[in-house]
Amino acid sequence: MQLALNKEKGYTKAVFVLFYFLVFFGIGGLFPLLSVYLSDVVGLSGAEVGTIMSISPVVMIFIQPLWGMIADYTQKPRLVLTLTLMGTGMVGYFFSFIEQYAAFLVIAALLAFFQSSIIPISDSIALNYVQKANGNYGAIRLWGAIGFAVSVLVVGRLAETFGLKIIFYVFAVVLFLAALFAWQLPKESQTLKVNLREDVSRLVKMPKFMLFLLATFLIFGPIYANNFYFSLYITGLGGTLTGVGLAFLFAAGSEAPFMKFASSWIQKLGILHILLLSSFIALVRWTLYFFEPSLTIVYATTILQGFSTGLFIPAALQYVRDLAPTNVRATAVSLYAAMGNGLGSWFCTFLGGLMLEKYTVSTVYGFFSVLTLVGCALTFFIKNLEKGDLAESNMSG
Known part of the structure; x- marks a missing residue:
């Protein structure tokens, strides 16, 4: 019986590993090269490329909660x-047939519409499984970083070798x-009774939950925006495109070991x-970049992304799920x-x-530092709220 249970757990873990690897392999193969495709192959202007690339986060603001x-x-x-x-893969494939700017805006919005569900729902399923x-x-989750x-x-x-259009075929x-x-x-092991309006209303009335959403905005916003500006930062210091690729490889790869040990920490x-x-380490990284250190130091400090992102993602997800009502x-x-x-x-x-x-x-990274500093202060305030709630609970108990 125990042997069969262990085999089932091993199979489920393998499915999760392959799932995360494939999803992030697709994301990593498309989005870092998409702006290059739009600029060099299609011939769009910088402003047009920037507008298309900015559609995804705007769509996600409204669609992810939906x-x-x-x-x-x-x-x-x-x-x-x-x-x-399946919808995301299909829309990504159709990207390769588009040539007009207006059509790119529509297809980018559609891509973001479907893609915005993938990470939060899969993370919710994974967290539900590991807790049980x-x-x-x-x-x-570290296999996503590896992918x-x-x-x-x-x-x-x-x-x-084959031209930039292949990024869409691989993605699909x-x-x-x-x-x-x-x-x-x-699958979920039980069916829950859901009163969505009442439960969501309860969620947004939880002070710690709403404060943590604000802290996430301040801390994770710069982490994601760094993906757009880090290449400019490196080339501005005299780095090459090969150096940019290696920097992203080191930064993304460094997340994996920290994710592995995040649970025990x-x-x-x-x-x-x-x-x-993790948020303090992100603050240290952005502050360092504000002062424009040498390229050697910049490459060496890419490992700080492992400390910050690799630890923040598992901890933040667990905290959100612990705060939220089950349904x-x-x-x-x-x-x-x-x-x-x-x-x-x-x-x-x-x-x-x-x-x-x-x-x-470098001024942009100074701006990131200020936001992250406020996010750190807010996280510290939430920690004190938790401490106060615990003391109150012990007194009443």
């Missing part, structure tokens, strides 16, 4: 995830494969201590993702662009 609500209302997150993966099976979310890092090299090499194939594995992910130090530590956890995770991936990313990218026009890219 997908979470659909998953909670239907109680079929696995089905929603499978269908949206006493597993390690970070040990599963992203591997795809930067593999798809980049394929694009050099990989996401359809991911959909097959999504259908093999664990959370148990030893506590979720909010880990959130404070609106997918909605809570989607709101959290919308604040970081969506609103935070758009805000930091947009204001960063305005600063870049007037000043330098």
